[in-house]
Amino acid sequence: MPTVHTLRIALFTLFATGRLAAQQAGPSPRPYRPGVDVLDYDLSVDLPDSGNRIEGRAVLTVRRTARTDTLVLDLLSLRVDSVLVDERATRFGRDSGTIRIPLPAASSDTLTIAIRYGGPVTDGLIIRNDTAWGWTAFADNWPNRGRHWIPSVDHPSDKATVSWTVRAPSRLKVIANGARLGEARVRGSNPPRTVTRWRMKEPIPVYLMVIAAAPLYEYDLGETACGLTLVGRCVHQWVYVEPRLTDFLPGPFRSAAGIVSYFGSLVGPFPYEQLAHLESSTRFGGMENATAIFYADQPFRKRTMTAGVVAHETAHQWFGDAVTETEWSHLWLSEGFATYFAALWTRKSAGDSAFRREMEEIRRAVLSSRVVAERPVIDTAEQNLMALLNENSYQKGGFVLHMLRTTLGDSAFFRGLRHYYDRYRNENALSDDLRRELEASSGAPLGWFFDQWLRRPGFPQLTTSWIYDAAAKRVILSITQDGRFGSYRFPLTIDIKTAAGRRVRTRVDVAAQTNTRVTLDPPFDTAPVELVLDPDVELLARIVRP
Numbered sequence: 308m309p310t311v312h313t314l315r316i317a318l319f320t321l322f323a324t325g326r327l328a329a330q331q332a333g334p335s336p337r338p339y340r341p342g343v344d345v346l347d348y349d350l351s352v353d354l355p356d357s358g359n360r361i362e363g364r365a366v367l368t369v370r371r372t373a374r375t376d377t378l379v380l381d382l383l384s385l386r387v388d389s390v391l392v393d394e395r396a397t398r399f400g401r402d403s404g405t406i407r408i409p410l411p412a413a414s415s416d417t418l419t420i421a422i423r424y425g426g427p428v429t430d431g432l433i434i435r436n437d438t439a440w441g442w443t444a445f446a447d448n449w450p451n452r453g454r455h456w457i458p459s460v461d462h463p464s465d466k467a468t469v470s471w472t473v474r475a476p477s478r479l480k481v482i483a484n485g486a487r488l489g490e491a492r493v494r495g496s497n498p499p500r501t502v503t504r505w506r507m508k509e510p511i512p513v514y515l516m517v518i519a520a521a522p523l524y525e526y527d528l529g530e531t532a533c534g535l536t537l538v539g540r541c542v543h544q545w546v547y548v549e550p551r552l553t554d555f556l557p558g559p560f561r562s563a564a565g566i567v568s569y570f571g572s573l574v575g576p577f578p579y580e581q582l583a584h585l586e587s588s589t590r591f592g593g594m595e596n597a598t599a600i601f602y603a604d605q606p607f608r609k610r611t612m613t614a615g616v617v618a619h620e621t622a623h624q625w626f627g628d629a630v631t632e633t634e635w636s637h638l639w640l641s642e643g644f645a646t647y648f649a650a651l652w653t654r655k656s657a658g659d660s661a662f663r664r665e666m667e668e669i670r671r672a673v674l675s676s677r678v679v680a681e682r683p684v685i686d687t688a689e690q691n692l693m694a695l696l697n698e699n700s701y702q703k704g705g706f707v708l709h710m711l712r713t714t715l716g717d718s719a720f721f722r723g724l725r726h727y728y729d730r731y732r733n734e735n736a737l738s739d740d741l742r743r744e745l746e747a748s749s750g751a752p753l754g755w756f757f758d759q760w761l762r763r764p765g766f767p768q769l770t771t772s773w774i775y776d777a778a779a780k781r782v783i784l785s786i787t788q789d790g791r792f793g794s795y796r797f798p799l800t801i802d803i804k805t806a807a808g809r810r811v812r813t814r815v816d817v818a819a820q821t822n823t824r825v826t827l828d829p830p831f832d833t834a835p836v837e838l839v840l841d842p843d844v845e846l847l848a849r850i851v852r853p
């Protein structure tokens with residue numbers, strides 16, 4: 308999801324409590340709304356000509372998965388006019404955060420719930436009057452702000468298909484998830500209004516269900532990634548910006564075709580039939596709404612947008628959108644992937660040294676992070692969801708994927724990711740689901756790796772020294788782990804620079820213990836000039852020389 312934002316990081320430190328203990332995997336968490344599964348949202352929204360009052364009708368198709376007599380939907384503050392269950396008017400309970408709907412005892416497993424509601428919207432759907440752009444409405448639901456305007460089971464574990472019917476002033480263009488089904492003038496409307504319909508046929512979580520209504524210029528990027536889609540055709544991409552910024556295009560979106568093709572070649576076909584990129588009013592740098600990525604407006608206006616953010620948000624279409632974390636505590640399955648795939652795009656588009664620099668930058672962020680030192684990546688204790696937008700979910704999660712790739716090798720790593728994507732696409736996953744796929748593709752048990760890097764705070768800090776044993780013609784390397792976060796097990800690559808100017812590479816496996824002393828291969832006739840530890844930036848550690 309969102310690209311990192313300093314404000315959100317700063318906010319986090321207020322809630323950090325200095326806990327150091329590892330959080331164990333524990334039993335599976337309780338489902339968010341046990342006994343119900345929303346299959347489809349058919350959402351109609353009437354947008355105003357000005358102001359922030361909307362009128363809505365939500366028709367939910369809900370499956371009962373266990374005996375439950377009440378459906379609890381999330382909806383903050385808006386007025387609820389009526390609720391129909393299977394077309395029958397139903398008395399419902401209402402409090403400031405939910406609608407409680409009694410379900411008939413004798414009925415089929417699948418129910419239709421129709422809700423009429425409305426009122427002034429204060430969050431989730433961001434309605435704004437911008438001096439440059441005029442009146443605009445852009446949804447911005449992450450993490451659980453969809454409930455400000457969509458009656459819903461607002462949790463990533465309950466994915467559903469969604470249809471949108473949006474009535475808006477005709478001067479605005481309306482974009483939403485999926486494919487546009489059509490638009491028509493609302494008869495007799497003056498000033499003219501248009502009804503636009505969109506349909507997303509793959510299930511997505513509520514935090515990705517969005518609409519945009521704004522004066523938007525459409526830039527057609529054309530068909531891309533042909534042959535790499537699920538439906539056997541190309542992915543059509545567009546960019547939408549405020550009309551005065553058309554000269555900025557295609558700008559960084561010149562890379563959009565290559566990004567979709569490249570990620571498709573690494574993990575499998577693009578999950579959806581098309582992809583739009585929109586300038587918007589999102590509070591995040593970018594928000595990966597399924598098939599309709601919303602980017603912050605300032606980088607467009609300042610013309611500072613880069614392909615990096617496009618790559619990050621596009622990677623989310625596979626990881627986060629198509630494969631969604633079941634629990635917020637596994638957010639790294641979304642943000643770590645997007646961070647690492649953006650770096651892989653850097654490698655593809657700018658080469659190895661640019662990639663190494665990016666990995667160095669990611670590592671630097673981890674090593675200097677307070678939250679990394681205090682909390683594990685899989686942080687089941689954090690209750691403030693915004694605080695999860697931190698260096699654990701993004702940079703450390705990304706670097707963990709990097710270590711998996713460099714340890715398992717490209718072939719096993721990407722085969723595992725392809726299976727993971729194939730198996731959990733349009734569903735939910737937890738970290739252990741990823742672990743199992745990588746274990747199957749590599750044949751290596753990875754429980755220890757996931758525990759060490761994801762369920763414990765911190766990283767190793769190493770103090771190293773070496774000596775040359777002239778009699779044996781051998782280099783002996785000593786590594787001491789400071790143990791601040793426990794001891795770590797890892798492979799370490801070493802480049803040995805010889806007096807003759809050669810560079811010889813060797814690799815050792817360091818065990819999870821305080822002191823390691825290893826004799827390096829091969830033998831050397833004379834003392835080396837220098838040892839370069841981890842030359843390719845593959846280990847998430849602080850390495851100190853005495």
Ligand SMILES: [Zn+2]
Pocket residue numbers: 308309310595619620623641642645
């Ligand atoms: Zn992201």
